[in-house]
Amino acid sequence: MDIKDIIKPENKVYGKTPVLKDAVLHYCPGCSHGVVHKLIAEVIEEMGIQDKTIGISPVGCSVFAYNYLDIDWQQAAHGRAPALATATKRLMPDKYVFTYQGDGDLASIGTAEIMHACNRGENIVVIFINNAIYGMTGGQMAPTTLLGQVTATTPYGRQADLNGYPLKITELIAQLEGTCYVTRQSVQNPAAVRKTKKAIRKAFENSAMNKGTSFVEVVSTCNSGWKTTPVKANKWMEENMFPFYPLGDMKDR
Amino acid sequence: MALRGAIVVDTERCKGCGVCVVNCPTQTIALSKEVNSKGYNFLYMEKPENCTGCTNCATVCPDAVITVYRVKI
Amino acid sequence: MAEKVLMKGNEAIAYAAINCGCDGYFGYPITPQSEVMETLMKEKPWETTGMVVLQAESETSSINMVYGGACCGKKVMTSSSSPGISLMCEGLSYIAGAELPCLVVNVMRGGPGLGTIQPSQGDYFQATKAGGHGDYRMIVLAPASAQDMYDFVDLGFELAFKYRNPAMILGDGVIGQMMEKVEIRPQKARRTEEEVRALCDSWATIGKPESRRGNTITSLALEADVQERHNIKLQKKYAEIEANEVRYSTYKTEDAEHLIIAFGCMSRIGEAVVDYAREQGYKVGLLRPITLFPYPKAAIEALIPQLKSIMSVELNAGQMVEDIKVIANGRVPVNFYGRQGGMIPDPEEVFEAFVKSINK
Known part of the structure; x- marks a missing residue:
């Protein structure tokens, strides 16, 4: 059978969702952000909620998330996305409101905002990208950087006595009464991507049912910050990140 | 019944990260020797006859540059 | 004869907010203005006008809730006193940069630092020269009575929406705590969803209809020439405010x-x-x-x-x-x-x- 006969519209089984704009993503090759953006866009398309979804982008590499998903976007000050989301959802309860935050944004400068939004049980979705490093500013230590991990501000590796311990913020979030769904996923292979998409879908569905805050952590790679290749970064993540940040649902009610 | 597949790659948008290549179960795809206008070795079907249209490559692609087609024969 | 009620300046802010059809108040307690939120919580406007009232975890969070609400084309406000306003300056800079309407009340107390809970006008520079970073201005109204506190809420929102710019009521502990007779204005309805869309659809984040692309509200422009054009546009707006709104x-x-x-x-x-x-x-x-x-x-x-x-x-x-x-x-x-x-x-x-x- 000739390739020409396969490549026909009626045979298409997977392609770019129209919720994604045509803009070329500014992310480095292999960056997990692109996959997660795509999954959110696909969930929005499948649920038919493009006209009802408001995204809140953070400060960090994904500040430009608004360039890629064709929905209404707010761009928050560093760490404050959950505060914007709180007001947005309370003022427009029929909308789907999600924040998209990195580890510096959510687990360092914005710790107060995320804790209290989750504790109030705001009916929002939080997508938390944990790649254990500050990408946009050039690879400095994040709150989630592993012990021993080398970054621009821990050139000899993170040491507990000097830099403190990596923060398992998702475990903390899971303790809060206001959260209904807390999960940790990843996107390094097709099975993981499909699981993450299911998690994001569930989070958006929860938000419509007013069950409380849904929190999806995606353990991610930053091959530029980690100074390695995309493929090796995925392997490093599996070997080093997963033992400390184990995947799976922490709470689902 | 067998599945035959094929992919179309938006070569100008491909960044050649190679995550798809290691996730292809049938060793269909590879990165080209040539580069696109940004200097990336883009994705192509090295052995198109192997493709089953499983969508694994497109699923893991961060830049959504792969469209997958599949037929039952 | 309109109804006159004896109340504190701070209470006047709360009643005016409900009466003028404010959509949301987000605040954090601080002396000498805590009566604003206390009055709102007592009045429960969410049961009457549908106004949202929320006690945030900090002033930083309150102003960013205001930022989020303002993105939705809603009439949103906060109130605080000097140390709290200092915390809000980051958010105010973003709101001004993103060109959003909102109302902030500062019932000033003495500083610097934790200072005193007694009245002061020590935040004149902060209010009029912009307390946060970057070249921005707020519209600043200075009330001299409880009636002014009441009337400037509606006026503040009107000006904020006219120029898509934060407006501040710069009161002080005297005006906030003093009890005077205040004439209560007729209740205005909150804007309906349709009215908000008619007024703000070109910029607000209220859900993207098929007829337009998604709106993005941001204060970010990495390219120098784009940022300079934005700065010039802001300065033009401030000049227009100076030409039209002096009181x-x-x-x-x-x-x-x-x-x-x-x-x-x-x-x-x-x-x-x-x-x-x-x-x-x-x-x-x-x-x-x-x-x-x-x-x-x-x-x-x-x-x-x-x-x-x-x-x-x-x-x-x-x-x-x-x-x-x-x-x-x-x-x-x-x-x-x-x-x-x-x-x-x-x-x-x-x-x-x-x-x-x-x-x-």
Whole structure:
């Protein structure tokens, strides 16, 4: 059978969702952000909620998330996305409101905002990208950087006595009464991507049912910050990140 | 019944990260020797006859540059 | 006859918010303005007008809730006092940069630092020159009575939406805590979803209809030329505000040879000083800036030919006086009298300072 006969519209089984704009993503090759953006866009398309979804982008590499998903976007000050989301959802309860935050944004400068939004049980979705490093500013230590991990501000590796311990913020979030769904996923292979998409879908569905805050952590790679290749970064993540940040649902009610 | 597949790659948008290549179960795809206008070795079907249209490559692609087609024969 | 009710300035803010159809209030307790949120919580407007009222975890969070609400084209506000406003300055810079309407009330107390809970006007610079980073301005209204506190809420929202710019009511502990009769205005309905869409669909994040692409509200522009164009646009807007929105009042300035300039609670003491000075044979008048940005430059300018002196009277170490000196530009002596730390001068004290200032 000739390739020409396969490549026909009626045979298409997977392609770019129209919720994604045509803009070329500014992310480095292999960056997990692109996959997660795509999954959110696909969930929005499948649920038919493009006209009802408001995204809140953070400060960090994904500040430009608004360039890629064709929905209404707010761009928050560093760490404050959950505060914007709180007001947005309370003022427009029929909308789907999600924040998209990195580890510096959510687990360092914005710790107060995320804790209290989750504790109030705001009916929002939080997508938390944990790649254990500050990408946009050039690879400095994040709150989630592993012990021993080398970054621009821990050139000899993170040491507990000097830099403190990596923060398992998702475990903390899971303790809060206001959260209904807390999960940790990843996107390094097709099975993981499909699981993450299911998690994001569930989070958006929860938000419509007013069950409380849904929190999806995606353990991610930053091959530029980690100074390695995309493929090796995925392997490093599996070997080093997963033992400390184990995947799976922490709470689902 | 067998599945035959094929992919179309938006070569100008491909960044050649190679995550798809290691996730292809049938060793269909590879990165080209040539580069696109940004200097990336883009994705192509090295052995198109192997493709089953499983969508694994497109699923893991961060830049959504792969469209997958599949037929039952 | 409209209903008149005895209330604190802070309570007037709360009732005005409900009455003018405000969509959301987000705040954090701080003395001397906590009655604003307390009154709102007691009144439960979410059961009547549908207004959202939320106690946030910090002032940082309150202002960012205001940012989020403003993104949705809603009439949203917060209130705080000086130390809390300092925390909000980051958010105000973003809101101004993103060109969003909102209302912020500052019931000023003495600083710096934790300072005192007593009244002050020490945040004049912060309010009028922008407390946060970058070249931005807020529309600043200075109330001198509980009635002003009430009326400036609606006015503040009107101006904020007209220019898509944050507006601030810059009160002080005197005005916030003082009880006066306040005339209650008729209840305005909150804007419906359709009205918000008709008014704000070109920029607000209210859900993207098929007919347009997604709106993005951001204050970010990485390219220098884009950011400069944005800055120039903002400055043009501020110039327009300066041209159109100056508000002030005068008291016995027609034949005045000496001018006292005072805002907020000090303008009321200023009136007493004018009367007292006139009894003593001094032709003194008072100018009260009602808007601190835009500042009544032209009104002061017009009086300068008839003046022998100007004295700025403030509850701080001398902030507004710097703006007056720029306007006077050496043509007339500009003097200053102020008290700090929560101390409030009486009219005789200000009169003595005035006499000393013109005989020095």
